[in-house]
Amino acid sequence: MVAPATTPVRGEVEAPGRGPAAKSWPAWLVVVPFLLYVGTFLVYPTVLVLAGAFQDPNGAFTLENLVALGRGAYLQAFLRSVELSALTALLGAVLGALLSWAVTSGKSEGLLRRVVVAGSGVLAQFGGVPLAFAFLATVGFQGFVTRFLRDRFGIDLFAGGAWLFELPGLTLVYTFFQIPLMVIVFLPALDGLRPQWREAADSLGGTSWTYWRHVGGPILLPSFLGALLLLFANAFSAYATAAALVSQGSPIVPLQIRGALTGEVLLGQENLGKALGLGMVVVVGVAMGLYALLQRRFARWQ
Template sequence: MKALGLTPFALYVLAFLAVPTVLAVASGFVGPDGGFTLEHLAVLGDPVVLESFWASLWLSALTALLGAVIGALACVALSALPEGGPVRRIVDAAASVLAQFGGVMLAFAFIATIGVQGLLTVILRDRLGTDPYADGVWLYQLPGLILPYLYFQIPLMIIVFLPALAAVKPQWAEATATLGGSPRHYWGRVALPVLAPAFLGSLLLLFANAFSSFATAAALISQGAQIVPLQIRAALIGETGAGQAGASGVLALGMIAVMALVMAGYSALMRRAARWQR
């Protein structure tokens, strides 16, 4: 009966996740004549594709690291507040909303605020004589994705790391102090080793979140395909026919391989972190 209750969810995952994934990957092994082929795998050796994978990796790693550190510091500050207090409730609600705020709306918000003619840009240029775009239009290039990505990475870190921090028992600090330990001993030998798996797992989750993001980058970067999701878009809307569609399937396979490794590490770290949250 328990398995029967999971049937609707299993059908949902099958229809909207498993089947599209299989079809997308399978398209990379279908030739122009409809037969099986491995020719499209050569796209993974294309210098442009390798550069886009590298760009996706460093962008995801950088925003994940910054988001994890800033989010963890915010969680430490929030943990000192009453759990049912108004500040905690407001921050929890805001983090839940902002973690899902992305795509075209997020891109538009940044364009309207710090774009070439954005509100903040105009104020800095007209009133303070400072032009943020004096050296180039950075917002619409790869570095311009860092701030928008952090906008949803930090709230996501708060959501996933705060429960782990809340599981650290105050009695552990009291026991350390009773045994003559300093706050440095407590954080270095008790709290940080306990929190390390949860922090690293959250870091991997943020990496996966950034690596798979598409809509925000697509809305900001209209020219070129500087990261892998944009490479897939370029292949699908290209004018060279089925060969490019096959290349998109191979690129999707490469992304899935990276995501599988990251999520396997995330699952292992979360199982280890769960020992201290029971």
Template sequence: MSSANTGATRQTSKRPRLPLDWLGVVPFLIFVVLFLFLPTMKIVIGAFQNPDGSFTLDNIKGLYTPSIITAYWISIKISIASALLGCLIGFGVAAAVVLGGLPNWIRSPLLTFSGVASQFAGVPLAFAFIATLGPVGLVTVFLKTQLGLDLRLMGFNLLSFWGLTITYLFFQIPLMILIITPALDGLKREWREAAEILGASGFQYWRMVAFPILLPSILGTMSLLFANAFGAVATAIALTGSSLSIVPILLFAQIRGDVLGNPHLGYALAFGMIVLTGIANALYIWLRARSERWLK
């Protein structure tokens, strides 16, 4: 009986067990499949299909028309400009809080605001900037009536390249602050003390020690900000409408169902955006992995 019970116990122990450790991430995996993987695959497949479902490269060839190339170039320039300015300003703010000797109570409200502002986009953000910097916005009217500065006469137009770039900075700067703050926290005090003992000045410490260590994090965050701006759709459409020819606006025009629209050309436009943002995100992951070697 004992040997039979032992055999039964062994058979029971060999039965496959449910991977309960993965149960907690099942909702996340379902969300990724339904709202990320499947829509992406539909876009990729649709970019190489005719309306009848047959394979074609005409949609990809359509991306090389002058109007679409111009739209991609404008979108890339806006993304680069907002990423560079976002990195520069965000790094300055984060460095002032982490390393600049500011009071500790400033850090928590700043990070809280950055977490909220980095997700604030779309129609509310566009309306906020129109009400602030639009032709009859609060700041525009104040500068004109109180200081005699007419932004329109000075060449500033919110519905333009720089207007959209400034609008994007509202969520680009907070995102930079959120990502670069842990990297600044990772700079060890011993590194600065060792540099000072060896006779290095503050500038030399930053040029030879701190900046090379932070450079992968900065470049990686810049690539992430580029992807973030390049993929912003709702803000651009709500703010500029059709006055600025960028890829998200052309994509919206192709897939909204008009007679002149070509949904499969819209799929090709979206496919090009996926490729560019995918490269930027892959670069961010690679650079972040390199920076973590030093900052652990």
């Protein structure tokens, strides 16, 4: 015997606390700490930078801070920062892609892959004071490599000047952490290349150049360009390593911001430092916009 179906009485109200909204509020509660963190350390500082960039020391509205970015040392700092970021991003992308290709050519669970992946995860985050000290102890004025080459072979690494503490030195140091970051970002794209595609190209009489020109290259191009933009933004926003390595002068924008906010010679430059920060936000925003445009353009290869 089947029990008769029961229907709710008209006008009966569902018990409170059992609707869809009541079931979803715990999920929103979990997100609250993340939203507070983002609001405190990202949104709020960005608002302060945006507001301060258009204020003079007295709090009045002005465009002089933004106009100053296009003159003198500040313009040169932006140009040098873009040059440094573009060069290290290109070097890191090319060398990191070659290292990733060498890793994927071996066994998927081989020792080489495990060592490179683990080392890249560590070295990509190895920056700031420890990285600067490592290079000073290695190729500094009294570094062991510098002394070894000078004592054994008569080679003076600093015969042409203190290059380690200028843009050439920053290029070398930045490339050190750009390469492992490229490996982390680009290795999954290489893993996505199926062996069947190469076998199909070979069976049709194609050469290695044909495969990479018509199959592998177009598939990897979006990932490579996206990683290149990521490396550019990473180098452009780096501060701690340059601050620990360069003690004299401010050749790049992050060091100019430090001088404007903490300088004891020229006081009242805090809002100029915020304008420099706003300029960095714009440059990084353009890089991320290009990344989104590339992803949309090459979405058919995904």
